[in-house]
Amino acid sequence: MPEKDNIMDTIAESNKSVVTGIDEKDIEHWIKISILDREYKVPAGLTIMQAMEFAGYRFIRSCGCRAGFCGACSTVYRIEGDYRLKTAMACQTRIEDGMYLTQIPFTPAERANYDINKLSPGIEALLTNYPEILRCLGCNACTKACPQDIDVMEYIAAGKRGDVGLMAELSFDCIQCGLCAIRCPAELAQYNYAQLARRLHGKYQTPAPVYLENRVKEIEHGKFEQDFDKLLKASEEELRKMYTSRDKEKA
Amino acid sequence: MAELKFIGGYPEHMRKFIDVVNKTRPKRKDYTPEAMTMQERDEVLKVHPDYAPGGKRAISIGPNKGDMAPHELADLLEAYPLIESNEIDVTKPDYVVDLLIIGGGLAGTTAAIWANDKGVAKDKILLVNKLRHGDSNSIMAQGGTQAADRENDSPTIHFLDAMGGGHFTNKPDVLRALVEDAPLIIKWLCDLGAMIDREDDGSFVEKAGGGTSRRRMHACKDYTGLEELRVIRDEFRNREIPYLEYLPVVEFLTDGNRVTGAVLYNLETGDYKIVQAKATILATGGFGRLHVRGFPTTNHYGATCDGVVLAYRVGAKLRDTDTVQYHPTGAAYPQQIIGLLLTEKLRSMGAQPVNKDGEAFVFPLEPRDVEMASFIRECYVNEKGIITPTGMRGVWLDTPLIEVKNGEGTIEKSFPGMYRMFNRFDIDIRKDPVLVFPTLHYQNGGVESGPWGKTNIDSLWVAGEVSGGVHGKNRLMGNSTLDCLVFGRRSGISTAEYLKSNPPHGKLTIDHMNNYVKLLKEAGVDTTRKAPVLLPDYRGKAVLARMIDVF
Numbered sequence: 139m140p141e142k143d144n145i146m147d148t149i150a151e152s153n154k155s156v157v158t159g160i161d162e163k164d165i166e167h168w169i170k171i172s173i174l175d176r177e178y179k180v181p182a183g184l185t186i187m188q189a190m191e192f193a194g195y196r197f198i199r200s201c202g203c204r205a206g207f208c209g210a211c212s213t214v215y216r217i218e219g220d221y222r223l224k225t226a227m228a229c230q231t232r233i234e235d236g237m238y239l240t241q242i243p244f245t246p247a248e249r250a251n252y253d254i255n256k257l258s259p260g261i262e263a264l265l266t267n268y269p270e271i272l273r274c275l276g277c278n279a280c281t282k283a284c285p286q287d288i289d290v291m292e293y294i295a296a297g298k299r300g301d302v303g304l305m306a307e308l309s310f311d312c313i314q315c316g317l318c319a320i321r322c323p324a325e326l327a328q329y330n331y332a333q334l335a336r337r338l339h340g341k342y343q344t345p346a347p348v349y350l351e352n353r354v355k356e357i358e359h360g361k362f363e364q365d366f367d368k369l370l371k372a373s374e375e376e377l378r379k380m381y382t383s384r385d386k387e388k389a
Numbered sequence: 390m391a392e393l394k395f396i397g398g399y400p401e402h403m404r405k406f407i408d409v410v411n412k413t414r415p416k417r418k419d420y421t422p423e424a425m426t427m428q429e430r431d432e433v434l435k436v437h438p439d440y441a442p443g444g445k446r447a448i449s450i451g452p453n454k455g456d457m458a459p460h461e462l463a464d465l466l467e468a469y470p471l472i473e474s475n476e477i478d479v480t481k482p483d484y485v486v487d488l489l490i491i492g493g494g495l496a497g498t499t500a501a502i503w504a505n506d507k508g509v510a511k512d513k514i515l516l517v518n519k520l521r522h523g524d525s526n527s528i529m530a531q532g533g534t535q536a537a538d539r540e541n542d543s544p545t546i547h548f549l550d551a552m553g554g555g556h557f558t559n560k561p562d563v564l565r566a567l568v569e570d571a572p573l574i575i576k577w578l579c580d581l582g583a584m585i586d587r588e589d590d591g592s593f594v595e596k597a598g599g600g601t602s603r604r605r606m607h608a609c610k611d612y613t614g615l616e617e618l619r620v621i622r623d624e625f626r627n628r629e630i631p632y633l634e635y636l637p638v639v640e641f642l643t644d645g646n647r648v649t650g651a652v653l654y655n656l657e658t659g660d661y662k663i664v665q666a667k668a669t670i671l672a673t674g675g676f677g678r679l680h681v682r683g684f685p686t687t688n689h690y691g692a693t694c695d696g697v698v699l700a701y702r703v704g705a706k707l708r709d710t711d712t713v714q715y716h717p718t719g720a721a722y723p724q725q726i727i728g729l730l731l732t733e734k735l736r737s738m739g740a741q742p743v744n745k746d747g748e749a750f751v752f753p754l755e756p757r758d759v760e761m762a763s764f765i766r767e768c769y770v771n772e773k774g775i776i777t778p779t780g781m782r783g784v785w786l787d788t789p790l791i792e793v794k795n796g797e798g799t800i801e802k803s804f805p806g807m808y809r810m811f812n813r814f815d816i817d818i819r820k821d822p823v824l825v826f827p828t829l830h831y832q833n834g835g836v837e838s839g840p841w842g843k844t845n846i847d848s849l850w851v852a853g854e855v856s857g858g859v860h861g862k863n864r865l866m867g868n869s870t871l872d873c874l875v876f877g878r879r880s881g882i883s884t885a886e887y888l889k890s891n892p893p894h895g896k897l898t899i900d901h902m903n904n905y906v907k908l909l910k911e912a913g914v915d916t917t918r919k920a921p922v923l924l925p926d927y928r929g930k931a932v933l934a935r936m937i938d939v940f
């Protein structure tokens with residue numbers, strides 16, 4: 139059926155720019171950006187990451203998930219004519235004309251080693267592992283730097299009060315990119331403290347529900363053993379029958 | 390050409406179609422199309438890239454000779470190694486360990502912790518990574534992890550759901566391990582301190598997913614993988630287990646029969662390192678970056694199928710190489726995020742697929758392959774898709790319906806990641822639908838293993854997306870993060886068991902590689918084709934055309 143072959147070809151053709159790299163002849167609008175102080179002409183509308191690739195960079199560092207989840211592509215930039223340094227994730231930020239940029243592939247921030255089973259959720263756990271948290275000056279530079287729009291200063295403040303639950307909630311969207319730490323005049327590693335807070339909150343303040351514990355015990359006691367034996371012996375036809383006739387809970 | 394005019398992030402011509410969606414929304418609020426019958430499913434699957442003609446060939450050499458695979462995969466299996474046998478000395482190991490773990494996603498990291506728990510000393514373990522520890526598919530999982538823990542549910546129902554979703558091709562004993570360990574794994578996550586979404590009474594928020602007959606999806610907002618991975622990685626760090634970054638494995642070492650170590654390549658400095666190990670767990674994840682049939686992908690930068698290629702060269706058997714999972718809802722607009730995932734949970738919570746006439750045209754939670762094929766049919770057969778400025782076609786995913794059904798504020802609360810991603814491009818998914826088209830998402834098949842992750846090769850285990858069998862020919866959402874955790878744990882335990890008998894280190898050779906090269910030559914394979922590919926290449930065409938190699 140050649141016509142269905144065509145569907146696949148048509149799809150491939152229309153996806154070309156994201157699959158094989160961008161072809162100059164398809165571009166109508168161009169802008170100028172500067173990567174590590176060298177100017178490049180690149181197609182308008184790309185992300186910083188796509189633009190760097192277009193310019194000829196092949197990433198080893200500073201590129202992980204390409205979707206805003208891993209925190210590998212931390213970028214510092216400035217727009218021509220503006221004195222302010224800004225921060226962004228390269229995979230999630232559209233380039234602008236006159237952007238001057240560099241990347242920060244790694245933040246050598248300190249983190250503590252601890253045994254989560256020996257801590258309790260409160261100020262003590264934070265202060266024994268990270269006493270420097272008290273040095274926060276309340277300048278808000280971290281919040282301004284955060285590409286995830288997290289109120290970093292606020293979660294640090296919660297941490298200083300020992301409010302592990304609030305610190306956990308406020309910091310939940312953290313992708314551990316390190317940009318807050320880079321900007322902090324008190325030299326803190328905010329995201330590592332938040333990681334500890336979230337684990338404390340998850341473990342001690344929201345214990346596993348009873349029904350989960352019960353199910354684990356049922357399985358340990360072999361409650362489903364016989365049913366599984368039957369399932370494993372069933373023919374494909376029998377399985378199909380069971381599958382199609384199974385009842386469905388309302389979504 | 391005049392500049393495109395944008396209204397709320399969309400160009401004018403697309404905006405017109407959004408009005409149509411808005412108009413039919415009240416009617417669609419209480420209407421969901423019927424789920425398809427088995428016959429209807431078979432019919433629509435004819436336009437699925439796995440079943441549409443072309444795109445595949447029989448593998449010409451190795452243990453799976455004759456099996457069908459996408460050209461992109463077959464090309465890598467039929468490819469020459471990156472290293473030449475005369476350029477390296479494999480006999481002097483730089484690292485001598487008991488357990489080598491390759492890949493630091495959920496599977497590899499979990500394996501390390503459990504092996505350590507079961508008695509393998511921390512400095513007898515080495516975890517190696519191509520990118521940073523955690524830059525992976527795992528960290529991007531949004532929707533959730535399945536586990537049959539509620540009273541009206543059971544592991545056997547979970548088993549049936551996965552079997553049906555996998556078209557009854559799943560390996561039953563391995564699938565049993567998956568579903569039976571699931572509650573225990575959720576418990577483990579809780580004990581480590583993962584923040585799984587809760588109702589006010591402390592029970593889990595549990596949603597249905599495509600192809601599940603019970604609500605059993607455990608999520609951490611739409612950052613499930615991020616939360617699971619960063620907690621597990623934190624635990625891994627606390628134990629001070631050694632790890633290396635930007636040092637991918639480019640070849641295994643064997644003593645002729647079993648895997649005895651590996652060759653690492655330093656991506657930055659270009660030199661190689663030799664690891665000697667008694668047992669190896671392969672956890673390198675999937676192959677989205679191969680862009681099978683020209684599809685965009687949801688996968689991370691390093692998802693290039695390396696593990697399958699390496700294992701195949703030492704004689705590991707593969708399974709289900711003929712199917713690929715496409716996620717129905719990849720972003721089709723704007724250009725900057727094409728291919729990125731819009732979690733299935735959006736549909737679990739009420740978002741409907743809608744065509745250009747504003748009609749809900751398919752049951753929103755069909756198994757993935759059926760759902761995605763129905764989108765292709767709507768766009769390319771029924772001609773009811775919307776065309777973007779870059780020429781892509783897509784259908785709407787009506788996200789505002791989520792708030793109509795669950796109340797205002799639901800989107801920001803349940804989908805902060807999604808909301809943020811579109812907001813960066815001026816699109817407000819609370820008010821406007823988003824355009825979607827299928828995207829390459831998951832490697833269904835892979836290296837075959839038993840219920841403890843052991844392959845047919847002595848001293849080689851696999852865990853996670855690189856493995857094949859547990860999901861058969863199609864995986865259900867929420868079963869692969871689970872797969873990584875369950876078989877990460879199992880392979881960790883199983884290797885620890887194996888190491889207890891204190892097996893000797895084996896000889897380090899590349900005999901298997903030389904044998905494979907002989908086969909390639911006999912088969913007349915194009916000698917310029919090399920694998921593993923390690924990283925994709927998206928450099929601009931103009932730059933590539935003028936590349937010179939001077940060093």
Ligand SMILES: Cc1cc2nc3c(=O)[nH]c(=O)nc-3n(C[C@H](O)[C@H](O)[C@H](O)COP(=O)(O)OP(=O)(O)OC[C@H]3O[C@@H](n4cnc5c(N)ncnc54)[C@H](O)[C@@H]3O)c2cc1C
Nearest residue numbers: 492494496519525526527532533638674691853854867870
């Ligand atoms: C966007 C997205 C959303 C998803 N959502 C869900 C969901 O909601 N629920 C669900 O259950 N599943 C989901 N999945 C699937 C699931 O996340 C993955 O299948 C799973 O996490 C894979 O884990 P893994 O540990 O096997 O591999 P990965 O997490 O990919 O880790 C493999 C690691 O190995 C590294 N590596 C690769 N090659 C080499 C080499 N040669 N040497 C050394 N290291 C190497 C990689 O760089 C990577 O870091 C999703 C996947 C994606 C991409």
Ligand code: SF4
Nearest residue numbers: 284312313315316318
């Ligand atoms: S809190 Fe810090 S590390 Fe976390 S995302 Fe924000 S800037 Fe990055």
Ligand code: SF4
Nearest residue numbers: 274275277278280322
């Ligand atoms: S940048 Fe540092 S000092 Fe300033 S508010 Fe944030 S944590 Fe405190």
Ligand code: FES
Nearest residue numbers: 202203204209229
């Ligand atoms: S590459 Fe992962 S956040 Fe940008």
